[in-house]
Amino acid sequence: MKKTIDQVDKQILQILRQDGRTAYTEIAHQLGISEGTVRSRITRLLQEGVFGFSIHTDPSKLGLHVQTIVGLTTKLGLQQNVAEELCKLPEVYFVGAFSGKHDLIIQACFQDNEELITFVNERLSQIEGILAADVSLELKRYKDSISFVRHDEVVI
Numbered sequence: 001m002k003k004t005i006d007q008v009d010k011q012i013l014q015i016l017r018q019d020g021r022t023a024y025t026e027i028a029h030q031l032g033i034s035e036g037t038v039r040s041r042i043t044r045l046l047q048e049g050v051f052g053f054s055i056h057t058d059p060s061k062l063g064l065h066v067q068t069i070v071g072l073t074t075k076l077g078l079q080q081n082v083a084e085e086l087c088k089l090p091e092v093y094f095v096g097a098f099s100g101k102h103d104l105i106i107q108a109c110f111q112d113n114e115e116l117i118t119f120v121n122e123r124l125s126q127i128e129g130i131l132a133a134d135v136s137l138e139l140k141r142y143k144d145s146i147s148f149v150r151h152d153e154v155v156i
Helices: 007-018 024-031 035-047 079-087 113-126
Strands: 066-074 092-097 104-110 130-137
Touching: 007 024, 007 035, 024 035, 066 079, 066 113, 079 092, 079 104, 104 113, 113 130
Parallel strands: none
Antiparallel strands: 066 104, 066 130, 092 104
16 A cells, blocks of 8 residues: 655655765754654655665766757557667667657767767667657756656755
């Protein structure tokens, strides 16, 4: 039985969003609750899949200076197969099905434009069911957040 997420859960998530390394004792101190309460709530939220711990890297600091969003048009009936093949590609870090102009949208990072060209012409072209690819390059990043805990929802 899943428990609803209450204000304390949201406060814990907000603290972890700001710094995932925050000690349970510090979270407990900030919220005025016991460390055991923090520990049990985090355990429950993890078990229910509300969040997971991960690292967030800056692709450009890893030598990946070309970041793209690619809209793909797929042949009817092959969207799922195409998506599964795209998920196998190490350059691709996001694959999603969308309504609108594109059937699938992927996000991928490359060292340079040559690597991107090779990816499109040699890797994407080999996946059965891709009819067209609309490649957009990221020119500037204004926000990069993977959390869905809005800072305006929580008062700490």
